[in-house]
Amino acid sequence: MTSRKVSKKTNVNTQELLSFYKDMLLIRRFEEKAGQLYGMGLIGGFCHLYIGQEAVVVGLEASAEEGDKRITSYRDHGHMLACGMDPKGVMAELTGRKGGYSKGKGGSMHMFSKEKNFFGGHGIVGAQVPLGAGLAFADKYLENDRVTFTYFGDGAANQGQVYETFNMASLWKLPVIFVIENNQYAMGTSQLRSTSTPDIYTRGAGFDIPGEAVDGMDVLSVKAAGDKAVKHCRAGKGPYILEIKTYRYRGHSMSDPAKYRTREEVQKMREERDAIENIRSILLTGKHASEDELKSIDKEIKTIVNESAEFAKASPEPELNELYTNIYA
Amino acid sequence: MTTEILMPALSPTMEEGTLAKWLVKEGDTVSAGDILAEIETDKATMEFEAVEEGTISKILVSEGSEGIKVNSPIAILADDGENISKLEVSDVSKEKPVADTNNSESKLKTSIIEAISEPEWTDATQVSQQTVREALRDAMAEEMRRDEKVFLMGEEVAEYQGAYKVSQGLLEEFGSKRVIDTPITEHGFAGIATGASFAGLRPIVEFMTFNFAMQAIDQIVNSAAKTLYMSGGQMGAPMVFRGPNGAAARVGAQHSQDYTSWYAHIPGLKVAAPYSASDAKGLLKSAVRDDNPVIFLENEILYGRSFDVPDIEDYIVPFGKARIWRKGTDITIVSFGIGMQYALNAAEELAAQGIEAEVLDLRTIRPIDYETIIQSVSKTNRCITVEEGFPVASIGNHLSAYVMENAFDYLDAPIINCTGKDVPMPYAANLEKLALVTTEEVISAAKKVCYR
Numbered sequence: 132m133t134s135r136k137v138s139k140k141t142n143v144n145t146q147e148l149l150s151f152y153k154d155m156l157l158i159r160r161f162e163e164k165a166g167q168l169y170g171m172g173l174i175g176g177f178c179h180l181y182i183g184q185e186a187v188v189v190g191l192e193a194s195a196e197e198g199d200k201r202i203t204s205y206r207d208h209g210h211m212l213a214c215g216m217d218p219k220g221v222m223a224e225l226t227g228r229k230g231g232y233s234k235g236k237g238g239s240m241h242m243f244s245k246e247k248n249f250f251g252g253h254g255i256v257g258a259q260v261p262l263g264a265g266l267a268f269a270d271k272y273l274e275n276d277r278v279t280f281t282y283f284g285d286g287a288a289n290q291g292q293v294y295e296t297f298n299m300a301s302l303w304k305l306p307v308i309f310v311i312e313n314n315q316y317a318m319g320t321s322q323l324r325s326t327s328t329p330d331i332y333t334r335g336a337g338f339d340i341p342g343e344a345v346d347g348m349d350v351l352s353v354k355a356a357g358d359k360a361v362k363h364c365r366a367g368k369g370p371y372i373l374e375i376k377t378y379r380y381r382g383h384s385m386s387d388p389a390k391y392r393t394r395e396e397v398q399k400m401r402e403e404r405d406a407i408e409n410i411r412s413i414l415l416t417g418k419h420a421s422e423d424e425l426k427s428i429d430k431e432i433k434t435i436v437n438e439s440a441e442f443a444k445a446s447p448e449p450e451l452n453e454l455y456t457n458i459y460a
Numbered sequence: 461m462t463t464e465i466l467m468p469a470l471s472p473t474m475e476e477g478t479l480a481k482w483l484v485k486e487g488d489t490v491s492a493g494d495i496l497a498e499i500e501t502d503k504a505t506m507e508f509e510a511v512e513e514g515t516i517s518k519i520l521v522s523e524g525s526e527g528i529k530v531n532s533p534i535a536i537l538a539d540d541g542e543n544i545s546k547l548e549v550s551d552v553s554k555e556k557p558v559a560d561t562n563n564s565e566s567k568l569k570t571s572i573i574e575a576i577s578e579p580e581w582t583d584a585t586q587v588s589q590q591t592v593r594e595a596l597r598d599a600m601a602e603e604m605r606r607d608e609k610v611f612l613m614g615e616e617v618a619e620y621q622g623a624y625k626v627s628q629g630l631l632e633e634f635g636s637k638r639v640i641d642t643p644i645t646e647h648g649f650a651g652i653a654t655g656a657s658f659a660g661l662r663p664i665v666e667f668m669t670f671n672f673a674m675q676a677i678d679q680i681v682n683s684a685a686k687t688l689y690m691s692g693g694q695m696g697a698p699m700v701f702r703g704p705n706g707a708a709a710r711v712g713a714q715h716s717q718d719y720t721s722w723y724a725h726i727p728g729l730k731v732a733a734p735y736s737a738s739d740a741k742g743l744l745k746s747a748v749r750d751d752n753p754v755i756f757l758e759n760e761i762l763y764g765r766s767f768d769v770p771d772i773e774d775y776i777v778p779f780g781k782a783r784i785w786r787k788g789t790d791i792t793i794v795s796f797g798i799g800m801q802y803a804l805n806a807a808e809e810l811a812a813q814g815i816e817a818e819v820l821d822l823r824t825i826r827p828i829d830y831e832t833i834i835q836s837v838s839k840t841n842r843c844i845t846v847e848e849g850f851p852v853a854s855i856g857n858h859l860s861a862y863v864m865e866n867a868f869d870y871l872d873a874p875i876i877n878c879t880g881k882d883v884p885m886p887y888a889a890n891l892e893k894l895a896l897v898t899t900e901e902v903i904s905a906a907k908k909v910c911y912r
Contacts, residue, residue, distance in 0.1 A: 163492050167511040170468025171531060182493070200659070234692035243691035250658055250695070255682050261648050262683055265655020272611070272637070272661060295648025302643070380493075381509075386471040388504030394495075401493075457693040458727050460751035 143351060145419040151193070151350045152410045153428055155185035158209040159407060160436045161218055162381075165208065165225055168440060169385050174225045178239050181209035183380035186406035187312050188213040190353025191280055191373075194361045198275065202250040202263040203282035205240035206312075206379075210282065214247045218435055222443035230446030234453055257283060257290030260309070264300045264370075267307035278364040282310045286317025288331045297338040297370070304369035308360045309340075311374040312347070318383045319391040332374035342372025348404040378404070463512060464533040467521075470499060470506045477501045478526045479534060488516045496535070514539045578742070578781065579772050587768035595737035595769055596626050596702075596758065599744035600664060602774070604634055607662060610748055613640040613653055614666030614703070623668045624704060624763055650676030650701070654684045654753075657699040662748060667703035670719045670757065677722075684753040685728030700747045702756035705733070706798060706848050707885060707896060709761065716885035718849035720797070723755040724825045724858075730779060731826040733757040733797035737767035739823055742777025750779070759798045780827035784836075788818035791906050792836040794859055795846040796822040799897070802878070803846045806902035815910055825855060833859065834867050841872040842909045846902055851879040873909040878902050 162180045169178050181188075184206075192213040195201070203210045211221050216232065224231025224242050232242045240254040250266055253259040263281025270277040287293060288311050300307050311331050315322050328334065332342035341363070345356040353375060360371040378400045382389055414420045467477065478500040484490060491513040499508050517538040521528055528534065590598075604610045611634075616623045618631040618641040631639040642649040646667065653663035667673045673680065680701060688696030706718035723731045730752050734740040740758070747754040769775070785800070786807050795803040800821050807817040818836050822828060837843050843863060845856030856877030863875060881895045 160492065163509065163511045166509065167468075170470070170508075171466065172469050202655075232692065233690055233694075236692055237690040241690035243687075243694050245691075245694045250655070251687070251691070253683070255678060258651065258678060258683055261651025261679065262655035262658065265652040265657070266659045267655075268652055269656040269659030269661045272656070292647045292651060295643070295645035296652065298643060298645065299648055299652060382506070386501075386504065387506065389506060390504075394507075457689045457691075459730075460688055460693075460696050460698070 147193070148410060148414055148417075148419050149428070151189055151354075152407065152414060152425070153432065154189040154192070154213060155350065155407045155410065156429065156432045157218070157435065158185045158189070158212050160432050161212060161222070161439065162208060164436045164440050165222065166381070166385070168222075168226065168443070173444065174239070175227065176238055177205065178225065178385045179206040179383065180381045180385075181206055181379075183400070183405075184312060184314060184347065184377045185209060186350035186353050187310070187347050187375050187377050188282075190350040191308075191310060191357040193354045194357030195278075195280065196361075198248065198277045199361075200248040200250060200263075200266045200270070200277065200279040201282070202259045202266060202279065203252070204256065204259055204284060204287065205252070205254050206284070207240065207242065207252045211242060211244070211247075211249055211252075214244075214249050216244050216247050216249060218439035219442040222439040223446045226443040226446070227448065228443060228446035229449045230442060235449040236453065236457070257287040257292050259283060260287065260290070260293045261296045263309075264296045264305050264307050267300070267305040267370075268303065270306055271303070276365060278306045278308060278361055280308050280310055282312055284317065285311060285313040285315065285322050285326060285331060286320070288313075288334075289317075289326060294334075294338075297335060297340055300370040301338045301340050304367060306364040306367070307370045308357075308364055309335075309342075309370060309372045311372065312377055313374055314377050314379040316379065316383070316391065319387070321391065330374065332372045335370075335372040340370050340372055342374060345373055345375045347375035347377030348400075348406045348409065350406055350410060461539050462517060463514070463537045463539070465496070465510075465535040465537055466531050467528045467534050468499065468508055469530040470501055470504075470508075474501050474530060476527050476529050479521050479523060479528055480505055482519060482523050484516050486516055486519055490514065490516060490537075510537070512537060512539070578777050579770070579775065581770055586771040588771055589766045590737045590741075590769040591764055591766050592734075592737045592740045592758070593624065593626055593763040595741035595767075596744055597628055597630065599741045600627070600748070601630060601633060603745055603748040604630070604638060607748075609660065610662045610664065611638040611640065612664045612666060613642055613649060615642055615644055615668050617641060617666050622666070624760060626758075626763070627666065646672050646675040647679065650679040651683065653699060654679050654697050657684070657697040657753075658687065658695050663699045664748065665699065665701045667701065669708075669715060669760075670703055670705040671715050671717055673701065673703070673719070680723075680729070680753070680755070681726055685726050688752070689728060696751065697753045698751045700744070700754045700756050702744070702747075703758060704760040704763070705757035706759055707761075707880075707892075710887060710889065710892060711885075712887045713884035718847065718880065720757060720825055720847065720849055721853055721855050721858075723757075724855060728753070729826060730754045730824065731757065732779065732824045734823060735762065735797055735800035735821055737765070738769045738775070739777055739783065739821070741769060742775050743779070743823060745774070745776050746779055757797060762798055777823065779824045780829055781823065782829035782832040783821045783823055784818065784832070785821055786817065786819040788816035788840065790816045790840055791842040791844065791910055792818045792820060792833070792840045793844055793846060793902070793906065794820045794822065794833055794856075796825060796855070798848055799846040802897055802899045802902045805899040806846075806906060809899070809903055810906055813907075813912075815906060815912065817906060828859075830862060830866070833863065837863055837867050838870045841870055843871070844876045844878060844902065844905045844909060846878045846897060848880045848897055851877065851882050854879050873911065876905040876909055878905050
């Protein structure tokens, strides 16, 4: 990972910085709350937290326009919040309640919002990659001028279907941005032990897909790269790869023994590279905001998150007849 | 104001654990995300983070304590003097609960499916002879003319005109935007087509054979079939996966499998397996209009066979309605797809021997027309099933169970399932013949249940 200092970026305004701060903080606080509700037994099954990776979706969503689509894996809470889905509906899906986005029938890994063009939430590693290219295929077919952000991890990047998709996406010039969220660990297996080449984006070259590595702990770099990729896709030049080097602070899922990396490694990343802290320091040192203003944002976020948790606890379980609905259209 | 920090559950099954180590002490100030303690479960040791900021005012459970119940207090957190309760009122009203996102898609849905019923086909109906291959092509062409969102993709469907010539002429009429040659990568293009269907297109995916669809079965089952349910009805996959299924001739084990029961197993999929040309046409048109993913199982041997097809405009056959090919009183023979040829041939021979068989063609396996089966068995009191697939967990097995549960008192004999043999398909001509179900086996099974 490069150690570029975020403060070198100059062309950002206060409004943008504040919205990055707010959006990233919402994801972090939401995920911490989800972890807490999991601990209380209110969330079941698998729950994959996004803490540490917030800058990736927040930066890229800043590059998206109305009507653009997004699809991702099972580590999906951050993507949903970043594209404007209601935290209450997301949290209530985590608790398996009627008020959740999938009426409690999808859970953490399988959530969708037609309204926000969020196409899941997919539990099978890599499966969302051809699906994402298919969304882009539809936009091209319908001549919509929209792009699709297709997120997957460094683990999924070793799946065969990813390369089948690269081939067709390039061949057919599909407007899809392949976003590789490289958090360096495929579950508990380090990238060094699972992936033959350190820079996954270079694999696009074999398919004539341009790509680049991006510092994923710096939301401004992510946004800049997102703008470039979107411009490329919208111009009809076909797919683009962004390999965003990021880091997940928490375990793969809630039941992760954390034996595969040292606490020092995690701690070092948190202390030196945390995306939220970085933006906070830019805001303060650049006099974009005062401590008090940031504090009031913190409180606002806390309120939103607490309300989502209250809603998720209070929302009833789905009606029993929901067992047999939505199997066929 | 203080908050109790509770013992967390760190896996779905954890009920208690050991507080292995405190990483904070009383009086420490913590912020959200700071690691408070290490908790040991039977599976692993995990870190436990603070969710709120504040000061650890008291530790209630000492390091090394075992058997701490989940949700019991382990420490007390005091906030740093802020009165949080005041803040929590701000700006609540903006939030809208998601509740029932009552399917805005339903507006787009046509009423065509509900309206489908098979047109009356009388002696006066004009018919023409058509092969199954031509009927399938006509069905796709008619649906592509009707709806621009329908497109065909697959290996060799365009310039080659279809590996089995089913898509002959479609490229010329509809162009390369809507008739798309793919690379030989089933997993990838099945996923792309499924994604396109999520976004509102209506893909027809041709598999050169369903044997190759095993490469794509994750996308078919996990993505196409389950998304409507997992999204609470927000989006699904209105699409068709079609191609030849089952044994052709002399192509060996990897190219000769019947997948009917595999797909019939999956809630969320519909499965059609036509025998005749008219059903191939009418069912494929239904399949394209269906808002669900449809597995459309054709058969290479039947492609070239000719049948009467009614000269009815927009000829549609609904799903879930069996066709009675032959009326009879002595025994019910239930089959589908190429199995029908054995069933019909056997019925003719049985008639010559004085046994009148009623022959039912299921036409669709999901949904199954149970009603027609039960009605027939209630009349004949005897039943056999015929299919080319493997015997274990076959469609016949399922029908036998269903009839036993629902019409046991009507049965005068056990049901016999005539199936392919429980072996990979051999190449040698004599062995291949032996591996498939035969008319003779059907006749002998029928006689057995008639005690003749």
